[in-house]
Amino acid sequence: MNSSSIWFIIISVSIVSILPRILPVAVLSRFDFPAQLKKWLSFVAPAVLGSLTALYILAPEGYIDLSINNNFIWSFIPTLLVAVKTRSLLYSLLVGMATMALLYNFF
Amino acid sequence: MQSTELRQGINDSIPIVLGYLPLGFAFGVLACEAGMSTIQATAMSILCFTGAGQFITLGLMQAGGAIITIIVANILVNLRYILFSTSLVPYLKRRVPTFTGSLLCYGLTDETYAVSMNRYQDHPPTALYIAGLNLSSHLGWILSTFLGAVLGAYITNPDRLGLNFTLPAMFVCLLVFMIRRRADILVALSAALICLLVGYFVPSTMGNLFNIIIATIIAASLGMVINE
Numbered sequence: 001m002n003s004s005s006i007w008f009i010i011i012s013v014s015i016v017s018i019l020p021r022i023l024p025v026a027v028l029s030r031f032d033f034p035a036q037l038k039k040w041l042s043f044v045a046p047a048v049l050g051s052l053t054a055l056y057i058l059a060p061e062g063y064i065d066l067s068i069n070n071n072f073i074w075s076f077i078p079t080l081l082v083a084v085k086t087r088s089l090l091y092s093l094l095v096g097m098a099t100m101a102l103l104y105n106f107f
Numbered sequence: 108m109q110s111t112e113l114r115q116g117i118n119d120s121i122p123i124v125l126g127y128l129p130l131g132f133a134f135g136v137l138a139c140e141a142g143m144s145t146i147q148a149t150a151m152s153i154l155c156f157t158g159a160g161q162f163i164t165l166g167l168m169q170a171g172g173a174i175i176t177i178i179v180a181n182i183l184v185n186l187r188y189i190l191f192s193t194s195l196v197p198y199l200k201r202r203v204p205t206f207t208g209s210l211l212c213y214g215l216t217d218e219t220y221a222v223s224m225n226r227y228q229d230h231p232p233t234a235l236y237i238a239g240l241n242l243s244s245h246l247g248w249i250l251s252t253f254l255g256a257v258l259g260a261y262i263t264n265p266d267r268l269g270l271n272f273t274l275p276a277m278f279v280c281l282l283v284f285m286i287r288r289r290a291d292i293l294v295a296l297s298a299a300l301i302c303l304l305v306g307y308f309v310p311s312t313m314g315n316l317f318n319i320i321i322a323t324i325i326a327a328s329l330g331m332v333i334n335e
Contacts, residue, residue: 001168003144006147012178013151013160014151014155016178016185020185020186020187020189020192021188021214024196025192025196028196029208029209039331040331041193042194044190044193045224046286046298046326047326048217048319049221049281049282050294050322053282053295054300055303055306055313055319056275058303075269080279080283083279084283093273093280096273096276097276098269099272
């Protein structure tokens with residue numbers, strides 16, 4: 001692939017990735033959403049986080065992996081416990097990363 | 108007061124930047140393998156801030172995909188941001204000027220979205236907070252891409268340090284913080300289940316992340332029913 005095709009790809013990909021991010025805020029901020037819609041939207045964040053967490057933990061390589069060899073599942077357990085118990089992002093990150101590093105290096 | 112907001116945004120970006128390091132680095136390495144120059148790889152991370160989309164682009168380039176295929180794949184993988192951005196509107200409205208707010212939303216990613224939505228549960232959004240969070244996350248992405256493109260071959264596996272668990276750990280934590288209502292737990296769990304089921308039965312959605320959109324729409328609607 002030649003250099004100008006690559007530049008063309010980079011620019012087109014940038015355009016299609018930026019528009020869906022900025023247009024809704026730019027256009028929809030003019031309107032008052034009905035209460036029901038606002039309520040529906042308030043569930044978007046928990047739903048997105050649930051989906052992303054599931055994908056990151058149970059499909060870390062892009063396919064679903066429920067085996068005992070999936071280190072992400074083992075690292076998830078102490079991370080979740082620390083997050084619930086301490087409600088600290090820092091501690092949860094440290095425990096999660098330490099667990100992952102231990103599993104990676106010693107198992 | 109104002110500069111605290113900026114600083115808070117930058118602070119909140121630290122876990123994101125840590126998580127982006129290995130990813131951006133990997134992108135830089137792979138981009139060069141796929142035929143991009145260091146400048147092109149870095150420019151791509153400057154002009155677009157779409158991890159999944161960028162990796163898909165490389166994959167398709169290496170597989171000899173047509174340019175139109177690459178663009179369509181990127182439209183699909185970025186569609187979920189319409190939903191993310193729309194759900195920000197009720198928070199940003201009348202608090203952040205629309206022009207500034209929408210410009211700063213170029214820096215919306217799964218990670219910055221999760222962090223800022225958590226913040227807005229008890230703090231009103233400000234342009235400075237969004238700028239601090241989004242711009243420093245983006246800067247981390249750009250720098251790690253550059254380092255990957257330049258140093259690629261010299262650095263061994265960053266997984267040894269557990270860095271590959273930074274973003275998953277962040278999502279687990281933000282999910283825990285985000286749950287306020289009983290309905291939130293049910294919404295999150297059902298979204299997780301639907302997302303995996305859709306991904307299992309329609310494997311292509313695991314690549315274009317359409318499973319997140321389907322799961323979010325169904326689970327959020329379920330939330331409305333439960334919360335009646």
